[in-house]
Amino acid sequence: MSGLTLRxxxxxxxxxxxxxxxxxxxxxxxxxxxxxxxxxxKTTLMRAALGLLRSEGSSSLLALGPAExxxxxxxxxxxxxxxxxxxxxxxxxxxxxxxxxxxxxxxxAAVDAALQRCGLESFRTxxxxxxxxxxxARVLIARALAQDAPLLMADEPxxxxxxxxxxxxxxxxxxLAGDGKAVLVSLHDLGLAARHCTRLALLHRGRLVAxxxxxxxxxxxxLAATFGISGAFVETPSGPLFQTLEVLR
Amino acid sequence: xxxxxxxxxxxxxxxxLFAVSLLxxxxxxxxxxxxxxxxxGEGGATVLVMREIRLPRALxxxxxxxxxxxSGAALQGYLxxxxxxxxxxxxxGAAALGAVIALQTGLAxxxxxxxxxxxxxxxxxxxxxxxxxxxxxGGALTLILAGIAVSALAGxxxxxxxxxxxxxxxASEIVFWTLGSLADRSMVHVxxxxxxxxxxxxxxxxxxxxxxxxxxxxxxxxxxxxxLTRVRLTLVLxxxxxxxxxxxxxxxxxFVGLVVPHLLRRWVGARPGRLLWAxxxxxxxxxxxxxxxxxxxxxxxxxxxxxxxxxxxxxxFLHLIWRTRAEA
Amino acid sequence: MSHxxxxxxxxxxxxxxxxxxxxQAAGRRLGVFxxxxxxxxxxxxxxxxxxxxxxxxxxCTDLLAMELAAPGQLVxxxxxxxxxLVSPLAEAAxxxxxxxxxxxxxxxxxxxxxxxxxxxxxxxVGMLRxxxxxxxxxxxxxxxxxxxxxxxxVGALLxxxxxxxxxxxxxxxxxxxxxxxxxxxxxxxxxxxxxYYPNGYSLGVNTMSHxxxxxxxxxxxxxxxxxxxxxxxxxxxxxxxxxxxxxRSETYAGASRSEEVLGHPALVALAAGPxxxxxxxxxxxxxxxVLTAVDxxxxxxxxxxxxx
Numbered sequence: 001m002s003g004l005t006l007r008x009x010x011x012x013x014x015x016x017x018x019x020x021x022x023x024x025x026x027x028x029x030x031x032x033x034x035x036x037x038x039x040x041x042k043t044t045l046m047r048a049a050l051g052l053l054r055s056e057g058s059s060s061l062l063a064l065g066p067a068e069x070x071x072x073x074x075x076x077x078x079x080x081x082x083x084x085x086x087x088x089x090x091x092x093x094x095x096x097x098x099x100x101x102x103x104x105x106x107x108x109a110a111v112d113a114a115l116q117r118c119g120l121e122s123f124r125t126x127x128x129x130x131x132x133x134x135x136x137a138r139v140l141i142a143r144a145l146a147q148d149a150p151l152l153m154a155d156e157p158x159x160x161x162x163x164x165x166x167x168x169x170x171x172x173x174x175x176l177a178g179d180g181k182a183v184l185v186s187l188h189d190l191g192l193a194a195r196h197c198t199r200l201a202l203l204h205r206g207r208l209v210a211x212x213x214x215x216x217x218x219x220x221x222x223l224a225a226t227f228g229i230s231g232a233f234v235e236t237p238s239g240p241l242f243q244t245l246e247v248l249r
Numbered sequence: 250x251x252x253x254x255x256x257x258x259x260x261x262x263x264x265x266l267f268a269v270s271l272l273x274x275x276x277x278x279x280x281x282x283x284x285x286x287x288x289x290g291e292g293g294a295t296v297l298v299m300r301e302i303r304l305p306r307a308l309x310x311x312x313x314x315x316x317x318x319x320s321g322a323a324l325q326g327y328l329x330x331x332x333x334x335x336x337x338x339x340x341x342g343a344a345a346l347g348a349v350i351a352l353q354t355g356l357a358x359x360x361x362x363x364x365x366x367x368x369x370x371x372x373x374x375x376x377x378x379x380x381x382x383x384x385x386x387g388g389a390l391t392l393i394l395a396g397i398a399v400s401a402l403a404g405x406x407x408x409x410x411x412x413x414x415x416x417x418x419x420a421s422e423i424v425f426w427t428l429g430s431l432a433d434r435s436m437v438h439v440x441x442x443x444x445x446x447x448x449x450x451x452x453x454x455x456x457x458x459x460x461x462x463x464x465x466x467x468x469x470x471x472x473x474x475x476x477l478t479r480v481r482l483t484l485v486l487x488x489x490x491x492x493x494x495x496x497x498x499x500x501x502x503x504f505v506g507l508v509v510p511h512l513l514r515r516w517v518g519a520r521p522g523r524l525l526w527a528x529x530x531x532x533x534x535x536x537x538x539x540x541x542x543x544x545x546x547x548x549x550x551x552x553x554x555x556x557x558x559x560x561x562x563x564x565x566f567l568h569l570i571w572r573t574r575a576e577a
Numbered sequence: 578m579s580h581x582x583x584x585x586x587x588x589x590x591x592x593x594x595x596x597x598x599x600x601q602a603a604g605r606r607l608g609v610f611x612x613x614x615x616x617x618x619x620x621x622x623x624x625x626x627x628x629x630x631x632x633x634x635x636x637c638t639d640l641l642a643m644e645l646a647a648p649g650q651l652v653x654x655x656x657x658x659x660x661x662l663v664s665p666l667a668e669a670a671x672x673x674x675x676x677x678x679x680x681x682x683x684x685x686x687x688x689x690x691x692x693x694x695x696x697x698x699x700x701x702v703g704m705l706r707x708x709x710x711x712x713x714x715x716x717x718x719x720x721x722x723x724x725x726x727x728x729x730x731v732g733a734l735l736x737x738x739x740x741x742x743x744x745x746x747x748x749x750x751x752x753x754x755x756x757x758x759x760x761x762x763x764x765x766x767x768x769x770x771x772x773y774y775p776n777g778y779s780l781g782v783n784t785m786s787h788x789x790x791x792x793x794x795x796x797x798x799x800x801x802x803x804x805x806x807x808x809x810x811x812x813x814x815x816x817x818x819x820x821x822x823x824x825r826s827e828t829y830a831g832a833s834r835s836e837e838v839l840g841h842p843a844l845v846a847l848a849a850g851p852x853x854x855x856x857x858x859x860x861x862x863x864x865x866x867v868l869t870a871v872d873x874x875x876x877x878x879x880x881x882x883x884x885x
Contacts, residue, residue: 047468050472052468052471052472066474066476067474069472069474070472070473070474073472074472075468075469075472075473076469077465077466077468077469079466079468081329081464081465081466081469082464082465083329083463083464083465083466083521084329084464084514084519084520084521085514085515085519086464086518086519086520087518090518090519090520091464091465094461094462094464094465094473095473097458097461097462097473097474097475098473098474127519140465143465143469147473274811274813275811275813275814276811276813276814276817278817293819294816294817294819295817297816297843297846297847298813298816298817298843301841301842301843301846302812302813302816302841302843303813352831352832353831353832355832357832358832414831414832414833415829415830415831416828416829416830416831416832416833416836417829418775418776418829418833418834418835418836419831419832419833421835422833422834422835425834433777433812433837433838433841435841435842435843436842437842548811549808549809549811550809551776551809
């Protein structure tokens with residue numbers, strides 16, 4: 001199957017569980033937003049699901065070997081690391097690595113498609129390190145898209161970007177889901193999460209405390225218990241709107 | 250420029266410098282005569298000079314340069330740090346210590362492979378210490394500081410071992426071990442170092458794709474199917490073997506692994522994988538050129554290779570530090 | 578320069594006295610000798626004839642003093658004199674307390690006379706003199722004939738002139754007979770020899786080693802090629818010149834890169850079998866033992882000729 005299935009996934013740091021028996025499914029066609037306060041275990045959950053951390057319980061990806069896993073899931077870490085001034089195209093082409101040498105016509109097509117989807121055609125030959133933060137974020141997403149995996153996992157891909165870049169990136173994820181891919185994305189912007197995700201999963205102290213449509217997950221009691229804030233959720237003709245209001249404690 | 254053209258032009262440069270290296274020497278021999286003697290083995294003393302004196306020197310320059318350049322490029326790719334260099338982080342110094350210990354304890358005389366193996370062991374300890382203290386997340390400053398400490402300790406211990414030697418010549422040879430020289434090396438040295446350097450180069454070149462992937466950081470690379478454990482193990486062993494064997498026969502020649510990748514990085518589109526073979530060829534060319542220079546500048550003096558390398562490398566190193574500082 | 582320096586790489590190993598000797602002037606030798614005598618006269622008139630306690634701090638004066646001193650007169654020799662690699666009298670030297678050339682340790686031996694070389698550490702020599710110790714710096718030898726002069730000089734200093742005269746006489750007689758044998762070889766039949774020492778250091782014409790070579794019936798490549806002074810000789814030049822005999826030094830314990838060139842395959846090929854010869858401790862100092870070196874090398878020549 002494609003997508004992601006987690007069953008009782010648990011990660012311990014010493015005796016203390018950082019991710020505590022989380023069961024979660026991300027199906028093709030979905031953009032699942034992983035939300036929760038700092039330290040809730042979002043990054044740990046995703047890294048464990050990918051096999052980058054030792055864990056208990058099961059993740060559908062862990063059943064695969066490293067090479068198969070790389071074709072089954074693309075991973076976009078939070079640190080936007082571009083170590084060397086390679087060209088945008090070279091960087092994006094790195095995503096083709098799980099598929100072989102990266103020089104076949106299929107690879108070219110995938111790279112072109114990823115560049116186009118992220119609006120980067122005109123940046124193709126530019127040095128990736130010379131771009132702005134938002135552009136670099138898009139380049140890295142294009143790299144993950146070029147991997148052409150049925151599942152994309154992105155750790156806070158829109159943190160620190162300007163509003164236009166944030167929206168563009170969330171729209172890319174939606175298009176991907178429209179193409180039948182599964183997307184799991186962690187983010188702190190609850191408004192964007194409410195608007196662009198098909199489903200939200202709320203993590204608190206390593207536990208999955210709520211999961212479902214944004215309206216349900218962003219209910220007042222969840223907001224109070226996990227984030228310690230209040231918020232307003234409004235359905236409008238231009239889609240759902242969520243606004244945070246006050247700190248409760 | 251296409252990779253093929255680049256490889257050809259760098260390879261051509263190495264070939265040219267190799268030929269020049271064969272043709273210069275204190276004895277004035279005609280180019281045609283000496284190359285004929287080298288090739289055909291006919292010509293008495295000229296054959297001996299070409300095959301036993303000039304050929305091993307040129308071969309060693311190419312081999313040592315190649316493995317040092319390659320090791321620098323591989324270390325930089327792995328650590329994602331343009332300041333990483335076997336000489337600067339103390340690997341060469343520790344390799345020299347290993348070699349000196351093997352020579353002074355008589356191990357090197359007792360077993361043929363003891364000399365390169367001891368160089369390897371010394372280098373291995375240094376690589377492990379430096380990677381432990383300043384792994385990929387350690388940053389440039391930690392790396393350089395760890396390197397200073399390892400270099401200082403290795404240098405002091407080398408001096409200690411040489412001073413305690415019963416051989417009155419040994420004490421004055423700290424300069425050879427810290428600055429390196431290819432004077433009067435023979436085919437014996439080539440044969441000792443070649444297998445280690447060869448294996449090291451094959452192993453390092455095989456990591457091209459992994460190093461490319463590491464451009465995106467360890468997590469992303471790992472998620473693309475790169476086994477970091479294997480990359481790390483291969484790199485540590487290969488660099489120790491290559492730098493260890495090279496240093497055991499030629500002394501610690503610094504800065505090659507810093508200068509060469511820096512000069513060639515833009516040329517290969519900054520791709521760490523392509524930089525590997527380019528740095529191998531570039532390193533061979535640089536050390537061949539430096540060894541030609543030392544013979545032209547001071548024909549009778551055994552001017553150390555490290556002198557030339559430091560004259561080129563140290564200003565560049567300062568420049569890189571300046572740039573790293575500006576970015577931070 | 579200390580005794581140690583005489584065999585250390587800075588002076589390029591055995592035979593270094595010859596390099597030093599090239600810089601000598603006869604007048605200066607006399608000057609040093611006279612300075613020694615003048616220094617001796619006012620301060621120690623009572624022991625001017627036969628010093629009771631003599632310390633030698635230089636390998637070459639060690640050898641002369643051990644040969645000439647009366648029993649009990651020689652108090653200490655340099656520790657280098659015990660090293661068989663550089664000292665022909667290593668066993669005899671082991672009977673004496675050794676010194677390392679430090680002013681303090683030598684002063685504490687309360688010597689009436691200290692024998693040193695001209696290149697002995699000037700700091701130690703200066704300090705001993707300031708402390709009122711008589712130090713005579715004996716010059717190096719660059720010609721075989723001078724050995725007799727040096728024997729007589731040290732004999733006079735030790736108050737053993739009669740014994741010295743006998744040794745010098747015997748030495749000159751043996752030297753004359755060895756030279757006679759060598760002179761019998763026609764110039765064009767002489768084999769060509771060359772020195773190759775650590776770091777590729779080779780000896781020029783202006784050295785005692787050159788004279789040893791001549792007295793043993795060899796021609797010296799340096800003479801044919803006009804190299805008066807010692808210095809670095811690139812291995813490939815030596816190989817191309819192709820001398821009949823390559824004279825290398827014995828290597829020290831431990832290991833050094835300086836000596837490694839002596840085992841270079843190209844040199845080994847050149848010095849294979851009878852074409853190679855190792856110079857010994859007898860070659861180092863201008864003392865009567867040099868005739869052992871001449872004798873042995875002449876024997877090697879005879880074997881080379883017989884092997885043809």
